[in-house]
Amino acid sequence: MADIQQHDxxxxxxxxxxxxAAQLLADTHDVCVIEAxxxxxxxxxxxxxxNGDTVDIGGQWVGPGQDRLYALINExxxxxxxxxxxxxxxxxxRDRLSKYTGTIPKLAPHILxxxxxxxxxxxxxxxxxxxxxxWAHPRAQEWDSQTVAEWMRKHALYRRAFEVFAVGIGxxxxxxxxxxxxxxxxxxxxxxxxLDNLVSTTGGAQQDRVHGDMAGLATRIAxxxxxxxxxxxxxxxxxxxxxxxxxxxxxxxxxxRGIMAIPPSQAMRIRYEPDLPAGRxxxxxxxxxxxxxxxxxxxxxxxxxEEGLAGQAVGPELTVRVTFDNTQEGKTAGQLLGFIEGSxxxxxxxxxPEERKxxxxxxxxxxxxxxxxxxxxxxxxDWTAEPFTRGCYAALMGPGVWTAYGEHLRQPLGPLxxxxxxxxxxxxxxYEGALDAAERAVAEVTRALEAG
Numbered sequence: 362m363a364d365i366q367q368h369d370x371x372x373x374x375x376x377x378x379x380x381x382a383a384q385l386l387a388d389t390h391d392v393c394v395i396e397a398x399x400x401x402x403x404x405x406x407x408x409x410x411x412n413g414d415t416v417d418i419g420g421q422w423v424g425p426g427q428d429r430l431y432a433l434i435n436e437x438x439x440x441x442x443x444x445x446x447x448x449x450x451x452x453x454x455r456d457r458l459s460k461y462t463g464t465i466p467k468l469a470p471h472i473l474x475x476x477x478x479x480x481x482x483x484x485x486x487x488x489x490x491x492x493x494x495x496w497a498h499p500r501a502q503e504w505d506s507q508t509v510a511e512w513m514r515k516h517a518l519y520r521r522a523f524e525v526f527a528v529g530i531g532x533x534x535x536x537x538x539x540x541x542x543x544x545x546x547x548x549x550x551x552x553x554x555x556l557d558n559l560v561s562t563t564g565g566a567q568q569d570r571v572h573g574d575m576a577g578l579a580t581r582i583a584x585x586x587x588x589x590x591x592x593x594x595x596x597x598x599x600x601x602x603x604x605x606x607x608x609x610x611x612x613x614x615x616x617x618r619g620i621m622a623i624p625p626s627q628a629m630r631i632r633y634e635p636d637l638p639a640g641r642x643x644x645x646x647x648x649x650x651x652x653x654x655x656x657x658x659x660x661x662x663x664x665x666x667e668e669g670l671a672g673q674a675v676g677p678e679l680t681v682r683v684t685f686d687n688t689q690e691g692k693t694a695g696q697l698l699g700f701i702e703g704s705x706x707x708x709x710x711x712x713x714p715e716e717r718k719x720x721x722x723x724x725x726x727x728x729x730x731x732x733x734x735x736x737x738x739x740x741x742x743d744w745t746a747e748p749f750t751r752g753c754y755a756a757l758m759g760p761g762v763w764t765a766y767g768e769h770l771r772q773p774l775g776p777l778x779x780x781x782x783x784x785x786x787x788x789x790x791x792y793e794g795a796l797d798a799a800e801r802a803v804a805e806v807t808r809a810l811e812a813g
Contacts, residue, residue, distance in 0.1 A: 363612060363613045364611060364612035364613070365612065365613050365615070366393065366612050366613070366614045366615065367391075367614075367615050367616070368391045368392065368393045368614060368615070368616040369386075369390040369391040369392065369616060369617055369618070369810065370386055370390050370391070370392050370393070370616055370617070370618050370619065370620065370806055370810075371392075371393050371395060371605060371607050371614050371616040371618075371619040371620070372392065372393070372394045372395070372619070372620045372622055372780075373395050373596055373599075373607070373619065373620070373621050373622060373623055374394075374395075374396065374403065374621070374622035374623035374627075374780075374781065375394050375395075375396035375398075375401040375402070375403065375579075375583060375590055375592070376401075376402060376403020376404060376405070376579070376622060376623070376781070376795065377402070377403060377404075377405060377578075377579055377582075377782075377792050377795040377796065377799075378403075378622040378780045378781045378782060378795035378796065378798050378799045378802075379394055379396075379403075379620065379622030379623075379780065379781075379799070380394065380401060380579060380582040380583055380586070380590075381433070381582065381795065381796050381799040381800075382620050382622060382780055382799040382802055382803050383586055383589060383590070384582055384585065384586065385799065385800070385803045386803055386806070386807075387586060387589060390810070392586075392589050393589055393591065393614060393616070394583075394586065394589055394590045394591065395591050395594050395596055395607065395609060395614065396590065396591065396592050396593075396594065397593075397594065397595035397596070397749045398592065398593070398749050399592050399593050400592065401579050401580060401582075401583040401590060401592070402419070402575075402576045402579035402580070403419075403579070403623075403750070404419045404420050404744070404750060404753055404754070405417065405419045405420055405574075405575045405576040405578070405579045405792075406418050406419040406576050406742065407419075407574040407575075407576035407577065408657075408740045408742070410659050410694075410738045410740070411737075411738055412659075412694060412737070412738070414659070414689060414692055414694055415574055415577075416574070416657050416659075416687065416689070416696060416740070417570075417571075417574045417575050417576060418655050418657065418740060418741075418742035419575065419576065419655070419742065419744075419753070420575055420753075420754065420791070420792055421570055421571070421574070421575050422444070422566060422567045422568070422569065422570060423441060423568070423569050423570070423571065423792070423793070424558075424561075424564075424565050424566040424567060424568035424569060425564060425565070425568060426554055426558070426788075426793075427566075427788060427791065427792075427793035428793075429793055429796040429797060429800070430791075430792050430793045430796060433578070433582075433796060434571055434578060437578055437581045437582065437585075438581070439571055439572060439573050439577070439578060439581070440571075440572045441569040441570060441571055441572070442569065442570055442572060442690040443563070443568060443569055443570075443690075444562055444563075444567055444568060444569065444570060444685065444686070445663070445666075445671065445672060445686040445688055446562045446563045446671055446673075446686075447666075447671055448665075448666065448669045448670045448671040448672075449461065449462060449669055449670055449671060450462065450463075450466070450670075450671050450673040450674065450675070451670065451673070451674040451675070451728050451729075452466035452467060452674070452675045452676070453674065453675070453676040453678075453679065453727055453728055454521070454524070454676065454677055454678065455678070458727075458728070464557065464560060464561055465477065465480075465525070466525060466675055468521065468522075468525065469521075471518075471519070472519050472521045472522050472525075475517060475518050475519055475522040476522050476525050476526060478516075479513070479516050479517060479522065479526055480526075480556060480557060482516065483512075483546075483547070483550065483556055484550065484555040484556050484557055486504075486547055487546075487547040487548075487550040487551040487555060487556065488551060488555070490544075490547050490548050490551040492548060492551050492552045492786040492787065492789070493786045494767075494768075495544055495545075495547070495548040495763050495767060496544075496763050496764045496767040496768065498544075501544055501763065501764050502764055504542075504543045504544040504547060505542050505543070505544035505545075505760060505761055505762070505763050505764040506760055506761065507542070507543050507760060508538060508539045508540070508541060508542060508543060508759070508760060509530055509538040509539070509541045509542075509543050509546045510527075510537070510538035510539040511539075511543070512543045513526055513527070513538055524677040525675075525677065526538075527677065528675055528677050528682050528683065529556070529560050530546070531682060531683075531702045531703050532560060532682070532683050532700065532702070533549070533550075533556065533559050533560060534546070534549070534651055534703075534754070534757060535651030535652055535653040535700070535702045535703060535706070535752070535753055535754050536651045536652065536702070536703050536757055537703040537704050540651075540703070540757055540759065541757055541758070541759065542758050542759050542760045542761070542762060542763060544758075544763050544764070545757065545758035545759075545762070545763055548763065548789070549789055549790065552785065552786060552787055552788055552789040552790075552794070553566060553787075553788050553789070553790075553791065562673070562685075566791070567685070570689075570690075572690070575792065591611075591612075593611075594609045594610065594611050594612070595609060595610065595749075596608070596609055596631050597609060597610065597631065597632065598631065598632040598633070598634065599619075599631055599632070599633050599634070599777065600633075600634045601619075601633065601634075601635075601774055601775040601776060601777050602634060602635055602775070604616065604617060604776060605617070605618065605619045605775075605776045605777060607619065616776075617776065617809075617810060618776050618777075618778065618806045618809055618810060619776060619777045619778065620777070620778050620779075620780050620799075620802045620803075620806060621774075621777055621778070621779055621780065621781070622780040622781045622795075622798075622799070622802075623749075623781060624648075624650060624750065624751075624755075624756055624781060624783060625644070625645040625648040625756050625783055626645070626648065626649060626650055626751055626752070626756065627749055627750070627751070628645055629642075629645045629646060633774075637774070638769075638774075640766055640768075640769040641769050641772075641774060643765070643766050643769075644762070644766035644767075644769045644770060647758065647759065647762045647766065648756035648757065648758060648762070648783065649752065649756065649757055650744075650745075650750070650751055650752025650753060650754075650755065650756050650757070651702070651703070651752055651753055651754055651755065651756075651757055652702065652703055652704075652706035652707050652710070652744075652745050652752055652753075653700060653701070653702050653706055653744050653745070653752065653753040653754060654700070654701040654702075654706050654709060654710065654717070654741055654742065654743045654744065654745070655698070655700060655741060655742045655744070655753075656681065656698070656699045656700070656701065656718075656721045656739075656740075656741040657687055657696055657697070657698050657699075657739070657740050657741070658696065658697045658699075658721070658722060658725060658733065658736035658738075658739050659694050659695070659696050659736050659737055659738040659739065660694065660695040660696070660697070660732070660733075660735075660736050660737060661693075661694060661695070661737055662693065662694070662695050663686060663688045663695030663696070664695060664729075664732050665686070665695075665697075665729045666686070666695075670729065671686060672684065672685055672686025672687075672688075672697060672729075673685055673686065674728040674729070676724065676727065676728065679724045679727060680701055680705055680709070680720045680721065680723075680724050681699035681700065681701060681721055681724035681725065682700070682702065682705070683699065683700055684697055684698060684699045684724075684725065684728060685697075685698045685699075686698075694737070697725050697729070697733065699721055699724060699725065701717075701721070701741075706743075706745060707745065709743075710743050710745045710746055711743075711746065714741075717741065718739055718741065721739075721741065722734050722736065722739075754790050754791075755782055755783055755789065755790030755794075756783045770783075770784055771784045771801070773805065776809070778802045778805045778806055779798070779802060780795075780798040780799050780801070780802035781795065781798055782794035782795040782798060783798075784798045784801075784802075785797040785798045786801075
């Protein structure tokens with residue numbers, strides 16, 4: 362016979378949003394968190410190198426303006442430290458390696474002016490968006506009918522300017538400019554303050570990291586919840602017709618209210634009774650995740666620092682288009698971090714891991730020298746192949762999705778409320794967004810429970 366459980370609130374997904382929602386409710390309600398994986402954290406995941414050092418192979422950064430996340434890190438007894446951002450940055454294009462400082466690579470003056478003008482114009486448009494209702498902007502239909510690539514073709518006066526801007530789009534969305542609606546990109550930038558903020562290190566979204574890893578933060582929250590968190594329990598069916606009935610392989614859970622805290626693509630794997638309304642199904646079917654493979658090479662020392670380099674590089678023509686110095690504060694071993702994103706990630710996913718590693722190390726050596734070919738350890742995480750994620754960093758919206766379906770994004774499905782970073786109005790796609798969404802969903806659930 363099936364194990365039958367009764368709760369006040371069921372939370373589906375033990376990522377950062379689901380865990381935070383449970384933490385906020387646990388003192389006053391009977392809460393159960395149901396997780397399909399054998400671990401907590403969702404898109405937060407850590408790896409341990411052979412020398413004992415650990416590294417986030419999922420999301421890892423926090424920066425100014427992400428006040429909820431800083432507060433949670435402090436609440437859980439953890440500390441942050443700054444990303445290494447000292448020295449020159451590098452750009453490799455058409456076999457020419459050049460040094461630069463600041464956010465935008467060193468370019469010919471006319472190209473530099475064009476890229477700066479594109480960034481300024483983009484952020485000026487983004488500042489007009491209401492992140493709670495992007496579809497309500499007077500030009501929403503116009504902006505949602507085109508891709509970012511179409512907008513770039515109109516405003517990039519030079520091919521090099523288009524290429525540099527495209528690297529920034531790839532770094533932010535883990536997608537190609539033609540994958541993303543212009544309205545979605547503007548919303549995303551507005552939710553994260555600006556595109557300039559989202560591509561910046563010091564003073565921006567990539568400013569700080571967490572001692573003990575972001576995955577360690579998720580583990581501490583889960584530990585505080587104890588046996589309220591149930592692992593290895595994929596949800597198979599949700600009946601939302603009269604209260605909430607959630608079926609898994611191990612149990613049947615009943616609750617007065619629930620919170621969905623998993624990506625839309627994963628929510629579509631569940632059966633619903635009654636069937637999902639057309640608007641909800643249409644939205645979730647049109648929110649695929651970005652494509653990202655996160656790659657970290659570990660070295661005896663951060664050798665690039667000896668040459669006065671920050672470890673940050675850009676190469677529009679390489680497999681790894683952006684890199685960072687990922688060395689942990691207080692550790693002697695150096696780390697180079699690179700991302701394979703968008704179309705490159707789709708091409709490399711599923712290929713031989715050693716072949717992929719060799720391509721990544723070749724890219725690192727093209728930026729920094731042949732020492733990069735000889736790490737003491739290496740790891741990469743193909744998020745497109747992760748069974749209960751299938752991509753990163755967050756869901757994307759192509760042309761027409763926001764204006765046709767956006768109003769359904771945060772609406773409850775009967776007694777089931779929506780959380781997860783994809784429902785955030787602040788820092789959509791980030792852990793800060795996950796916490797923002799958790800707070801909103803908890804407020805909705807609390808009001809509903811109090812109303813009886």
